[in-house]
């Protein structure tokens with residue numbers, strides 16, 4: 462359900478009329494070549510369209526207005542081939558509401574030492590043309606990414622690709638709707654937040670429903686659809702032999718009925734993320750576990766216990782990571798392993814709802830009792846997460862702003878089997894170590910729920926938070942606690958004074 466096909470990035474080159482029409486023709490040709498090259502690069506997932514060589518204020522203003530209203534355009538790449546006096550960019554940049562990437566490149570990689578003359582210098586003057594543009598963007602406090610280097614460099618393409626993915630997640634978020642089945646878990650604080658402010662910042666709408674609304678959809682699922690889904694379960698996952706002859710099979714069919722009902726509800730309402738709560742299951746036979754896992758794997762964002770902020774964070778991370786190796790899941794820091802001599806580890810899991818996109822192997826489909834909720838034994842997928850690098854992120858509402866915290870980590874192999882653990886899990890070593898990471902996360906007020914990803918990196922999160930004007934507190938290998946606490950204090954001043962919005 463996640464695709465970049467409907468999106469475009471617009472490539473705009475800045476210049477002026479001072480150098481004559483021939484120069485402008487050459488600039489247009491060079492710009493088309495760069496845009497066409499970007500468009501063919503597989504690591505750049507969004508279509509790149511060359512728009513124009515901008516050389517006067519009116520054209521730039523019209524172009525920015527067009528970008529704003531275009532459903533396809535999710536961001537603009539600007540590059541100054543020559544000097545483009547920046548006053549002509551004022552009205553356009555003030556109006557632009559789409560993400561901006563300032564590509565500081567040069568058409569020719571090397572200086573032709575023997576041939577270079579003033580004509581060549583006039584054509585290839587990005588080195589100072591882009592600085593003039595940079596001044597205006599800084600003067601107007603326009604949030605943007607600046608990418609430096611030759612346009613064919615791997616590093617440049619990588620940075621542009623990361624930005625495209627963040628821009629796609631922002632575009633997706635601005636049109637997204639979250640369905641909440643039931644409210645937040647009673648008395649829980651961090652999963653709460655200001656939904657109006659969230660819509661202002663992220664664009665997404667949060668819609669609440671009684672569980673009865675979902676139950677109607679669940680009841681309407683046909684026996685045929687239940688049969689189809691159940692057959693797929695038996696095909697796709699590891700199941701106990703002759704499962705279809707056991708008493709559990711009717712409960713598995715019930716899980717399929719819930720999945721079918723949830724999917725039709727989410728499709729009918731065009732929702733991109735959803736939440737559930739074990740405190741409100743009236744009319745549902747079991748807590749939706751398998752359904753949440755499978756819908757997450759399809760690309761839906763999910764948050765448990767009514768956690769709508771995390772559900773959309775998971776969705777945005779799934780958009781940013783779409784097509785990359787590794788998956789993204791809703792996650793919770795559950796239990797610690799604190800052996801003498803270390804290393805201290807975190808066992809991440811949830812009651813049921815961990816996305817199989819992060820599984821190291823084919824998940825096992827099982828039904829076990831749930832110690833809370835008082836419902837029938839829910840079906841769930843069991844697996845452990847793939848080893849390797851990952852990132853955890855959370856978004857909290859501080860009252861005057863939203864804050865994201867991120868923590869890089871290494872998923873490690875469990876030192877022993879966990880034969881009695883009836884849920885999917887991930888075991889990780891957070892950077893720089895658990896002691897610093899957890900203290901920083903707690904000082905920053907980070908939630909116990911997170912978006913966990915092995916496809917998205919902190920680079921994506923940086924671009925994403927920049928585009929949305931969010932605070933980002935990064936915890937990584939270089940984090941030192943006293944410095945981290947100082948950053949929290951200085952950020953408080955910055956966000957109190959920031960009058961951008």
Ligand code: MN
Nearest residue numbers: 765766793910
């Ligand atoms: Mn939870």
